Each structure stands twice: as C-alpha cells, then as structure tokens.
Amino acid sequence: MFPAGHANSHPLIRKLESIAPLSDDERQAIVTLPMTIRDLNADQDIIRDQDRPSQCCLIIEGFACRYKVLPGGKRQIFSFHTPGDIPDLQSLHLQVMDHSLGTLVRSKVGFIPHETVQEFIRAHPRIGDIFWRDTLIDAAIFREWVANIGRREAYERIAHLFCELFMRLRAIGLNDGNSFPMPITQSELADATGLSTVHVNRTMQDLRASGLIKTTKKGVVTILDWEALQKAAEFDPTYLHLQKRAA
Amino acid sequence: MFPAGHANSHPLIRKLESIAPLSDDERQAIVTLPMTIRDLNADQDIIRDQDRPSQCCLIIEGFACRYKVLPGGKRQIFSFHTPGDIPDLQSLHLQVMDHSLGTLVRSKVGFIPHETVQEFIRAHPRIGDIFWRDTLIDAAIFREWVANIGRREAYERIAHLFCELFMRLRAIGLNDGNSFPMPITQSELADATGLSTVHVNRTMQDLRASGLIKTTKKGVVTILDWEALQKAAEFDPTYLHLQKRAA
DNA sequence: CGAGGCCTTGAACGTCGTCAAGTGGAGTGG
DNA sequence: CCACTCCACTTGACGACGTTCAAGGCCTCG
Numbered sequence: 001m002f003p004a005g006h007a008n009s010h011p012l013i014r015k016l017e018s019i020a021p022l023s024d025d026e027r028q029a030i031v032t033l034p035m036t037i038r039d040l041n042a043d044q045d046i047i048r049d050q051d052r053p054s055q056c057c058l059i060i061e062g063f064a065c066r067y068k069v070l071p072g073g074k075r076q077i078f079s080f081h082t083p084g085d086i087p088d089l090q091s092l093h094l095q096v097m098d099h100s101l102g103t104l105v106r107s108k109v110g111f112i113p114h115e116t117v118q119e120f121i122r123a124h125p126r127i128g129d130i131f132w133r134d135t136l137i138d139a140a141i142f143r144e145w146v147a148n149i150g151r152r153e154a155y156e157r158i159a160h161l162f163c164e165l166f167m168r169l170r171a172i173g174l175n176d177g178n179s180f181p182m183p184i185t186q187s188e189l190a191d192a193t194g195l196s197t198v199h200v201n202r203t204m205q206d207l208r209a210s211g212l213i214k215t216t217k218k219g220v221v222t223i224l225d226w227e228a229l230q231k232a233a234e235f236d237p238t239y240l241h242l243q244k245r246a247a
Numbered sequence: 248m249f250p251a252g253h254a255n256s257h258p259l260i261r262k263l264e265s266i267a268p269l270s271d272d273e274r275q276a277i278v279t280l281p282m283t284i285r286d287l288n289a290d291q292d293i294i295r296d297q298d299r300p301s302q303c304c305l306i307i308e309g310f311a312c313r314y315k316v317l318p319g320g321k322r323q324i325f326s327f328h329t330p331g332d333i334p335d336l337q338s339l340h341l342q343v344m345d346h347s348l349g350t351l352v353r354s355k356v357g358f359i360p361h362e363t364v365q366e367f368i369r370a371h372p373r374i375g376d377i378f379w380r381d382t383l384i385d386a387a388i389f390r391e392w393v394a395n396i397g398r399r400e401a402y403e404r405i406a407h408l409f410c411e412l413f414m415r416l417r418a419i420g421l422n423d424g425n426s427f428p429m430p431i432t433q434s435e436l437a438d439a440t441g442l443s444t445v446h447v448n449r450t451m452q453d454l455r456a457s458g459l460i461k462t463t464k465k466g467v468v469t470i471l472d473w474e475a476l477q478k479a480a481e482f483d484p485t486y487l488h489l490q491k492r493a494a
Numbered sequence: 495c496g497a498g499g500c501c502t503t504g505a506a507c508g509t510c511g512t513c514a515a516g517t518g519g520a521g522t523g524g
Numbered sequence: 525c526c527a528c529t530c531c532a533c534t535t536g537a538c539g540a541c542g543t544t545c546a547a548g549g550c551c552t553c554g
Contacts (some may be wrong), residue, residue, distance in 0.1 A: 068394055071481045076394035090387075093380040097386050098486040132379050133340040140337075140345050142389035144412070146283065147315055147323035147395045150441025154542075185500065194397025196543050201502060217551085238297070238326045239345040400509075432532065443511050448534060464519085 011060050011172070015084025018171040019137060019243055020130045029124055035110035046088075046101045046109060053091045055113045056159060059083050062107020063183055067191065068099040077192035080104070080165065080184070084172055089135055092117060105183045105219075133241075140239045149194040152234070154203045157193050159233035162213060164240070166223060171242050178226065183219035257396055258419070260306055262331025265418040266384060267377045276371055282357035293335075293348045293356060300338045302358045306330050309354020310430055314438065315346040324439035326388060327351070327412065327431070331419055336382055339364060352430045352466075380488075387486045396441040399481070401450045404440050406480035409460060411487070413470060418489050425473065430466035 013030050014021055022030075035058060040046070047053050051070060064081040078099060081087045087101050092114055103109075121128035141164070148160050162182075169180040184192075190200045207213050212229045214222040223229055260277050263269055269277075282305060287293065294300050296315060309329040325346060328334045334348050339361055350356075368375035388411070395407050409429075416427040431439075437447045454460050459476045461469040470476055 066390075068390075070394065070398055074398040076398045078390045078393055079432045090383045093376060093383055094387070094488050096485060096488070098488070099390060129340060132382075135379070135383060136340050139382065139386035139389055140341070142386055142393060143313075143315075143325045143346060145393050146325055146389060146396060146441075147317065149323040149393060151317055151323045194393075197500095198502085198544080199542055202542095205502085211506080226507095238343060241341050241343070241345070434532080444532095445512080445534085446510055448532095449510095452534090 008029050011083040012058055012086075013084075014172045016127070016130055016134075017243065018084075019133060019241060021243070022127075022130075026124055026127055029120070029127070032115060033112065035112045036109060037110050040103050040107050040109055042107075044103050046103065047091075047097055049097055049100045051097045052095050053088060053097065053114075055111045056086050056088055056091060056117055057101070058110040058112065059085045059087065060108040062109075063106060063181075064101060064109075065102040065104055065188070065192075066099050066101050075191045076194070077188060078145070079138065080192070081172065082169060082172060083135045086131075086134070086233075089131055104188065137241050140241060144239045154193070154195055154199055155206060156233050157195070158189065158200065158203050159207060159229055160235055161189070161193060162207075162221065162223070163230055163233050163235035163237075166221075166226075167237050167240055167242070169234065176226055178224070179220055179222040181219060182221045194209060258331040260331075261419045263374070263377055263381075264490065265331075265376075266380060266488060268490065269374075269377075270377070273371055273374055274369070274373070280359065280367060281363065282359045284355060284357050285489050287350050287354050287356055289350055289352045289354075292443075293350065294338075294344055295457055296344055296347045298344045300335060300361075302346065302360045303335055303338060303364055304348070305357040305359065306332045306334065307355040307357050309356075310351040310428075311348060311356075312351055312435070312439075313346050313348050313352060322438045324435060325392070326385065327439070329416060329419060333378075333381070338377055351435065386486050387488060390425065391486045400439070401442055401446055402453060403480050404442070405447065405450050406412050406438065406454060406459065406476055407482055408436070408440060409454075409468065409470070410477055410480050410482035410484075412490070413468075413473075414484050414487055420469050425471070426467055426469040429464060429468045 010031050012033075013022065013027055016030070017153060037060065040062075046057055046064065059081050060189045061083055064085075066078040066087055067075055068078070069075050080089070085196070088097070091097065121131065144164070148157050152160065165182060166175065166178075166180055169175050174180060186200045186204065189195075190197045193200065195203070204215070208215070210228070210232075212223070212225050212232065214224055216222070229235070248415055257278055258276055259280075262268065263277070265277045284307065287309075293304055293311065306328050308330055311332075313325040313334055313336060315325070316322050326334070330450070335344070338344065368378065391411070395404050399407065412426055412429060413425075415424065416422050421427060433447045433451065436442075437444045440447065442450070451462070455462070457475070457479075459470070459472050459479065461471055463469070476482070
C-alpha cells in the first residue's frame with residue numbers, strides 16, 4: 001500500500017520516538033527484543049474479550065483495532081492501531097481482556113511473552129516508563145473519543161477522526177504528504193464513531209463536497225484543506241502528546 | 248453525607264486494595280506518605296486544561312470529575328472520582344494536561360509533589376505497578392464510556408452509569424447496602440452521558456417509574472432492583488477489574 | 495460470469511435537542 | 525418571619541439529526 005517507509009528502522013522504535021526520545025542503547029535493545037512474528041489476514045481476531053493473554057502483540061505492518069460487541073449485537077470500536085503500537089500492553093497488569101483486538105487488513109504481528117516484556121522493562125526502566133506513558137496516551141485518546149462521540153455532531157466527529165489518524169500516521173512517518181493509508185470501511189468508521197453506516201456515508205459525501213478531503217479507492221485519504229478540516233473538527237492535537245519533532 | 252466509613256483506614260489503601268492486595272509493609276508506607284491537605288469548595292478546579300502540574304492530587308473526601316470544555320462551549324465529563332483516587336496520576340508522565348479536574352462537592356484533597364511520588368514508586372516498585380494498573384483501569388473505564396455513549400440509548404446509558412458508580416463505591420466501602428452517595432446534578436449527568444439536561448431528566452423519571460432506582464433529595468441513590476438495572480444497562484463489571492473480595 | 499463486499503440512495507420514522515416557561519426548596523437579608 | 529433570589533429540577537411543544545429498512549450500483553475476485 002505505502003512504502004514500509006524508512007526501512008531500516010524498527011516500527012517500535014519509530015513509534016516510541018514519536019512520544020519520547022531514545023538513547024542508542026535503548027534503540028539497540030529494542031532491535032534485539034525477541035518475538036514470534038506471524039502474518040494475519042484481514043478481519044482476524046488477535047485476542048478476544050475475556051481471554052487471559054500471556055503475551056503482548058506488536059503491530060509490525062498493517063492496521064488493527066480494539067473493539068467490543070455489546071450483548072445487543074452492536075459493535076463499538078475503541079481505537080485504531082498502526083505499526084509500532086502494542087495495543088494489548090495493558091494485559092501486563094490486567095489479567096482478563098475486557099475487549100477484543102483484531103486486524104483490519106492483512107498484517108504482520110509480533111508476539112512477545114509477558115515474561116520477556118517484564119524482563120525488558122526491568123533491564124531498561126526508562127523504556128518501562130515510556131510504555132506506561134504510551135498507555136496513558138491511549139487513555140487520553142479514549143477520552144477524546146468520549147468527547148467526540150458525546151458532544152460533536154457527525155460531520156465534526158468524522159473530521160476529527162481524520163485529523164487524529166493523519167497526525168498519528170505522520171508521527172511515525174507513514175504519511176505521504178497530505179495523504180495517508182486508511183484501510184477502514186465505512187461500516188467500521190460507523191462503529192468507531194457511534195453512527196450508522198448510512199449516516200457515515202452521507203457525511204463523508206459532505207466532507208468531500210466541502211473540499212476538505214479526498215478518498216481514492218484503495219483506502220488512501222488525502223487531506224485537501226488541513227486548516228479547514230482542523231477547524232471543522234475542533235481538533236487540538238495536545239491530547240496525542242506527541243514529541244515535538246526536531247526541525 | 249455518609250459515614251467516612253471504617254475510619255481507621257486510609258482512603259488510598261482502601262482504593263488500592265480494591266484493585267490489588269497490599270502487604271503490611273506497603274500499607275505502612277502509604278500511611279506515612281507525606282502530603283499537603285486542602286479543603287476545597289464545590290465546583291472548584293483542581294487542575295486546568297493546559298496546566299503543567301508538578302504534583303499529584305489524592306481525593307481524600309468528596310467527589311471530583313475530569314472534564315473538558317470544547318471550543319463550542321459544550322462540556323464533556325470523562326470520569327467521576329471518589330476517595331482514594333489519584334485522578335491526575337497521568338501527569339507523572341504527561342507534562343501537559345489535556346483536560347481539567349474539578350470538585351463536584353466540598354472535598355478534602357491531598358497534594359503530593361511528583362518527586363515524592365517518584366521516590367515512593369522507586370522504594371515500593373510493587374505499588375508503582377499498582378499505580379500503573381490503576382491508570383489502565385481508568386483507560387478501561389473510558390473505553391466503556393465510549394461504548395456506552397456510542398452504542399447505547401439514553402435509558403440504558405444512564406442505567407449503566409448507575410451500575411458503575413455503585414460497584415465502584417461499594418468496592419471502597421462507601422455504599423450503605425443498596426444506597427450510595429451520588430452528589431451529581433442532572434446537568435453534570437448530561438455532560439457525562441452526552442445527553443441534554445432535559446433528556447436526562449425525562450430518562451431518570453423513566454428509571455424511577457420502572458422501579459429500578461430511587462433518589463432522595465440529598466444526592467443519595469438507592470438501587471431498588473439490581474438485577475433489572477444491570478440487565479437494562481447490559482452491565483458487565485469485568486472492565487472495572489476489581490479485586491475479588493474475600494468471602 | 496457470478497457472487498459477495500462495499501458504497502450509495504430514498505423515504506419514513508424516532509430519539510433526542512432546543513426553546514421557553516414554570517415549580518419548588520435552600521439560603522439570604524430585611 | 526417573610527420576601528427574594530438562585531439553582532436544580534420539571535414540563536410541553538416543535539424540530540432536527542440520525543436510524544432503519546429496503547433496494548440498487550459498482551468493483552473485485554474466483
């Protein structure tokens with residue numbers, strides 16, 4: 001889809017450096033972190049609600065999301081995850097999963113036993129802190145989603161999600177100028193924003209008609225007017241707590 | 248309002264023991280943790296969006312909430328906090344506040360410098376892990392709120408919030424049978440559930456008419472039919488990750 | 495060429511928001 | 525002790541944003 005980008009950099013390094021600086025030593029440790037790599041198809045569950053995982057998973061390539069299916073059958077997506085993310089880091093400290101994790105597209109995923117992660121943190125306490133920091137940023141993103149779904153209308157709500165994805169993908173170098181990969185169906189978008197598929201469809205048409213974004217067939221979104229999109233979404237990136245990038 | 252309950256126990260101890268066991272040693276350390284205690288009136292900000300706090304705050308008595316006011320003037324409440332909570336623990340690792348924290352009623356709050364907390368964690372690494380665990384549970388609660396606001400209707404949504412508050416207050420011993428203090432106005436409830444005040448009002452009337460709950464003037468809620476309330480709310484307490492209480 | 499996703503469209507309906515007004519209790523001050 | 529004010533709660537009417545149901549079009553892939 002997009003060039004894997006800057007091939008000689010480990011996705012976890014790119015991710016962590018987007019939220020905190022790393023030393024050469026720490027980068028070296030990350031590269032040699034042992035993991036079992038697996039290729040997964042689209043729409044496959046990595047972990048399920050109620051599981052008690054004994055390992056963490058690192059997204060190496062692809063896209064994943066956390067979600068839950070409510071008793072009534074409705075689905076809510078909580079977050080989207082990109083290369084470098086460890087979406088189930090929480091399982092280190094919370095035994096039982098309270099939601100599921102699944103792929104959105106064909107993805108490459110690395111599995112690391114909890115024990116290995118614990119040792120790694122003990123050996124590199126600063127990275128342990130960055131892991132904690134990362135889960136805190138996750139929480140900040142959940143809060144922003146609460147506000148987004150609770151207090152913004154469909155148009156602004158979807159615009160906001162686009163802003164967030166763009167900023168996050170750019171932070172790890174997966175953008176291509178103002179374009180970025182977004183292999184997310186409108187039905188998934190609906191489950192993420194608390195809307196119906198039909199309404200997402202109509203709202204996306206509005207966004208396109210306003211000249212804010214453009215979408216191509218293969219799940220690539222281009223932002224045509226970043227200023228206007230941010231304004232429409234009331235987007236303030238503070239909550240992403242991204243590292244200021246060196247000029 | 249309610250008896251401070253089991254007076255000889257530190258609120259932080261009660262809280263932490265509701266999510267993980269503590270050793271005598273650790274309990275002792277918590278009791279001697281130095282902090283500056285202050286009494287705050289209702290509706291006072293403890294920390295504000297964009298602040299860069301240098302201390303953490305522990306709720307000792309009272310109720311607080313995290314919230315954000317959106318540019319358009321709408322408000323979203325993200326969580327409610329009760330005695331024993333350290334709602335801004337995240338500020339240890341995230342410099343800038345992306346939301347505010349304020350009291351709901353007259354409260355007693357303890358302030359602890361970041362440096363003191365860091366030392367404390369270094370001296371008692373297991374408590375450091377419990378702190379991390381606590382912030383992960385916060386995140387789980389945010390996720391549940393996303394699902395609640397995104398995929399449940401007003402009736403179930405408010406019922407769910409009642410279930411959550413009851414379980415959490417009971418876990419720290421602040422319930423009185425099926426009654427618990429809930430000094431939250433309907434307007435605050437609206438900001439927490441993404442509804443309008445008017446609609447919260449009508450929905451509460453429905454909940455009362457269905458015989459699920461009862462409210463008394465002074466902010467006390469009584470659950471009349473716990474089974475039915477849970478069912479109406481699709482409430483599953485897994486996400487609170489509470490410690491099983493010894494029989 | 496057929497099947498299955500995904501996107502799109504139209505129409506009817508419903509939950510919920512907005513506006514506007516009114517009630518009732520708690521605290522204040524004369 | 526009685527206005528008076530303030531705030532939380534309540535009610536009614538109306539309209540809007542978004543859902544549901546149902547159907548059709550398009551592209552991809554086997």
